[in-house]
Amino acid sequence: MRPDVILRRLLKGLALVVVLGWSLIPIAMIVVSSFKADRDIFAVPPRIAFSPTLVNYAGLWARWGDFFTGMLNSLVVTAGATILAVLASTMAGYAYSRFRHPALAGSAFFLIFIRLIPPIVITLPLFPAVNVLGLNDTHVVLIVLYATFFVSLGTLVMRTFIDQIPREVDEAAFIDGATRGQILRRLIFPLSAQGMVAVAVFVIVYAWNEFLFAFMFTTTRAKTAPLVISEMIGAAEGVEWGVLFAASTVQLLPVLLFVVLAQKHLVAGLTAGATKG
Amino acid sequence: MIAPVQALIVAIIFVPALFVFWLSLTESSFGQRTTFVGLANYATVLGDPYFWRALRNTVVVVLIVVHVELLLGLAMALLFASGVPARPFMLAAVLAPYAVSEVSAVVMWRYLFDVDIGFASQALKALGLPPLEWAIDPTHGLILVALLSIWLHLPFTFVILYAARLAVPGELYEAAQVDGASPWRRFRSVTLPLLMPAMLIAMLFRYIFAFRLFSEVWLMTGGGPARQTEVLAVYLYLEAFRYNAFGDAAATGWLLVLASLLLALWYLRRLYREMFAAHAS
Numbered sequence: 001m002r003p004d005v006i007l008r009r010l011l012k013g014l015a016l017v018v019v020l021g022w023s024l025i026p027i028a029m030i031v032v033s034s035f036k037a038d039r040d041i042f043a044v045p046p047r048i049a050f051s052p053t054l055v056n057y058a059g060l061w062a063r064w065g066d067f068f069t070g071m072l073n074s075l076v077v078t079a080g081a082t083i084l085a086v087l088a089s090t091m092a093g094y095a096y097s098r099f100r101h102p103a104l105a106g107s108a109f110f111l112i113f114i115r116l117i118p119p120i121v122i123t124l125p126l127f128p129a130v131n132v133l134g135l136n137d138t139h140v141v142l143i144v145l146y147a148t149f150f151v152s153l154g155t156l157v158m159r160t161f162i163d164q165i166p167r168e169v170d171e172a173a174f175i176d177g178a179t180r181g182q183i184l185r186r187l188i189f190p191l192s193a194q195g196m197v198a199v200a201v202f203v204i205v206y207a208w209n210e211f212l213f214a215f216m217f218t219t220t221r222a223k224t225a226p227l228v229i230s231e232m233i234g235a236a237e238g239v240e241w242g243v244l245f246a247a248s249t250v251q252l253l254p255v256l257l258f259v260v261l262a263q264k265h266l267v268a269g270l271t272a273g274a275t276k277g
Numbered sequence: 278m279i280a281p282v283q284a285l286i287v288a289i290i291f292v293p294a295l296f297v298f299w300l301s302l303t304e305s306s307f308g309q310r311t312t313f314v315g316l317a318n319y320a321t322v323l324g325d326p327y328f329w330r331a332l333r334n335t336v337v338v339v340l341i342v343v344h345v346e347l348l349l350g351l352a353m354a355l356l357f358a359s360g361v362p363a364r365p366f367m368l369a370a371v372l373a374p375y376a377v378s379e380v381s382a383v384v385m386w387r388y389l390f391d392v393d394i395g396f397a398s399q400a401l402k403a404l405g406l407p408p409l410e411w412a413i414d415p416t417h418g419l420i421l422v423a424l425l426s427i428w429l430h431l432p433f434t435f436v437i438l439y440a441a442r443l444a445v446p447g448e449l450y451e452a453a454q455v456d457g458a459s460p461w462r463r464f465r466s467v468t469l470p471l472l473m474p475a476m477l478i479a480m481l482f483r484y485i486f487a488f489r490l491f492s493e494v495w496l497m498t499g500g501g502p503a504r505q506t507e508v509l510a511v512y513l514y515l516e517a518f519r520y521n522a523f524g525d526a527a528a529t530g531w532l533l534v535l536a537s538l539l540l541a542l543w544y545l546r547r548l549y550r551e552m553f554a555a556h557a558s
């Protein structure tokens with residue numbers, strides 16, 4: 001091999017190692033440290049070889065029962081927001097894909113325009129409104145908020161996917177006497193399943209991890225896992241690193257696994273949403 | 278069929294946003310009658326040195342974060358496009374931070390940069406560099422916030438640019454090579470112009486989203502010490518919920534909306550034309 005080829009390979013290998021380290025070291029760090037006893041967590045320099053222990057997970061279970069309720073709340077909220085957002089986006093995506101009207105174009109423009117409004121701005125009026133409606137600290141608030149902040153992106157992604165289904169398919173069904181609802185349920189939903197998965201991936205990752213709205217609108221009963229972790233960070237008696245690592249690991253691993261498995265859909269959704277929007 | 282989507286958006290985002298505008302023109306706090314004060318809240322906010330401090334912090338962090346992300350994202354997209362071993366694994370690794378919540382990311386980076394035990398702090402020390410005193414020094418605090426934001430959002434920028442790079446037809450590079458173009462020349466005359474639209478889109482989206490920066494700062498420094506690391510969203514939150522100045526907070530909110538609109542003006546105009554051209558036919 002020529003020396004410059006070897007050099008180029010070396011540089012590329014080095015670049016890949018740097019990229020891998022940058023992406024994975026922070027994650028690996030807390031996952032590995034969650035199995036370390038305190039003396040290993042506080043060891044300087046950090047210990048690679050240590051005897052793994054579940055003491056932090058036991059501590060999490062014993063002292064932060066809240067966290068597990070939080071995980072359950074996160075699950076409920078994520079499932080609710082995902083179903084709502086995917087259904088609403090698919091219906092709207094279908095309409096935008098199949099019908100042409102200036103009013104429709106206007107409302108599509110409105111969809112994108114609305115994405116420019118920062119979430120924190122609307123918490124100002126929503127906070128008292130939610131209190132008046134007695135919805136404070138419920139799953140419903142978070143479900144509706146999370147779904148709303150993703151229906152505009154979801155609609156754009158669904159339109160891109162539904163555009164790929166030939167119009168003749170639904171026209172033929174229409175002539176055979178199918179109603180719009182039937183066409184949507186029997187044809188569009190199954191044929192655009194890929195797009196629906198792509199939208200679901202976004203909403204799931206967002207709803208599972210979201211902090212701002214959970215922080216504003218939940219206090220005890222509907223508190224999500226990220227909020228409980230944030231309380232651990234700010235705990236008055238000082239940070240218990242080990243327990244904090246255990247909680248972060250439990251919160252992180254399911255969604256990390258999910259993102260890795262749904263990688264293809266995530267990439268498809270991101271590109272459809274950003275470039276076609 | 279667009280009713281559910283539009284209903285959600287109008288009820289949850291549009292109407293409240295308009296209401297914020299009304300709030301920004303009034304003086305009110307919880308449970309008290311509101312009085313109309315015109316633009317007085319805007320005057321208060323614009324006369325508040327903490328607002329300017331927050332604005333400056335936001336702009337500096339956003340500029341650094343978005344541009345570093347674009348550069349790194351572009352470099353990574355080109356690296357991946359040139360062929361990498363174990364591609365599915367490498368892609369999964371690069372996308373991993375996308376799955377991490379802001380809260381967990383703060384845990385990771387606080388631990389990495391813990392002055393006493395942090396891996397990164399020790400690495401800096403081994404290199405003879407001073408550690409990041411992020412809890413004490415506002416500049417260091419913002420550097421850590423910027424690092425964390427870049428880490429969290431790089432996957433997004435990378436994916437957009439990588440997809441755009443894969444869409445460039447290979448024949449263009451072959452043709453350039455036949456014409457004897459150097460690698461740098463190929464980059465400048467083929468890659469860069471063809472990736473430009475995707476770069477602009479990624480940059481725009483990241484500008485708009487980075488501008489909302491809240492959780493990272495709130496959980497990392499809480500805006501402190503002495504309110505010196507506040508960003509606009511944190512300033513807004515504190516005005517509303519700690520200092521009970523809803524009017525000022527609402528005014529800040531509308532300034533945030535206006536800034537986002539201004540950033541996106543070019544994009545909106547292009548989109549508006551495209552959409553009406555496509556839909557009117």
